[in-house]
Amino acid sequence: MTNTYKAVQWNTHKRYYDLILLGIIGGYLLSFVGLGALLFPSPQEISFPILLIRALGTCAILLLHVILAIGPLARITPRMSAILYNRRHLGVAFFAIAASHGLLVFAYYGGFGVENPISVVLVGAHRGGGSPYEFYGFLALLIFALMASTSHDFWLANLGPSFWKFVHMGIYFAYALVLAHVVLGAMGSEPNLLYPTLITLGAATIASLHLYAGVKEVRRDHSQILVDPAPDSQTDWVDVCSVDEIKPDRAKIVQVGTDERIAVFRHNNTVSAVSNVCAHQGGPLGEGKIVDGCVTCPWHGYQYRPACGQSPPPFTEKIPTFNIRVEGRRVLLNPTPNAPGTMVEPAAFEDWPDDITEPAEDARD
DSSP: OSOOOOOOOOOOHHHHHHHHHHHHHHHHHHHHHHHHHSOOOOSOOHHHHHHHHHHHHHHHHHHHHHHHHHHHHHHHOOGGGGHTTTTTHHHHHHHHHHHHHHHHHHHHHSSSSSSOOOHHHHHHHHHOOOOOOHHHHHHHHHHHHHHHHHOOOHHHHHHHHHHHOOOOOOOOHHHHHHHHHHHIIIIHHHOOOOHHOOOOOHHHHHHHHHHHHHHHHHHHHHEEOOOOOEEEOOEOOOOOEEEGOOTTTTTTEEEEETOOOOOEETOOOTEEESSSTTTTTTOOOSSSEETTEEEOOOOOOTOOTTOBOOOOTOOOOOOOOOOOEETTEEEEESOOOOOOOOOOOEEEEOOOTTTTTOOOOOOOO
């Protein structure tokens, strides 16, 4: 996490992630070109530039589907959080491949005449009355370029989380443009049913995953709603759980009424309550854990001190906190949020002794 522009701070996880990614991409491109040369020998051979254009295009489309599937899969199963953590690396790699595909198309189809290659490619099919599918792909590439160039946290900090997220939600519009580009372009010139079948399955899979993840989130919200606040002399408190229901350095996520989710963390025989929404990209803090005394978001590793909701220096992010207390073993929560960064003393509780035994019955009874 950083709010100043720095080179990527590589760690072992990121190195392995990117090496595996580059290996998969390189293997796919080599396999596609090699198999194309073997399956289409002379005189039906396909020229190397066209094979490479197709290899880059299909690789980009496959990566785009993987990128779009990671988000809902991470909401369906926490096992996908590790891939979500570095999804932006995958996005930048995807853009590099898509841009290479576009540049090669411009060079191969528009670079051997007197006209501007861009105008030749973008209006070529449209001149004959066909659909301007090239323009759809070009417009999608511009959106992907904007997303790739603003993927660093420097831009998120300066543009603001809401606007930055709005810009990056453009991936769905770009995805629709890519589908139009493929359906009206490559599939229009290919009698083979393989391409339309694969692209239909891909679009249906992405739509189904998002729908299923959305339904699951709604059901989770309803299952976590607590609507029976107990009146107190000064304010309303809600009995949310027992301290024994919260694993050490983990959280229980609760929701009071229709308000935002709250993450109740347990750490060193104390409990603290903070907003479940990470200030970075809205990640679910309650699905993370406490690392080095800080609540750590499972999406991108942003951290906050549980007592005050502030990120450790030099970072400045803040999230709302909630007043909390423990009576016996029950955790009581005031659902009214405090201002982001407000200090709230963690509520302490006594741990169960390890050697508790049932009292022996009197021998005379």
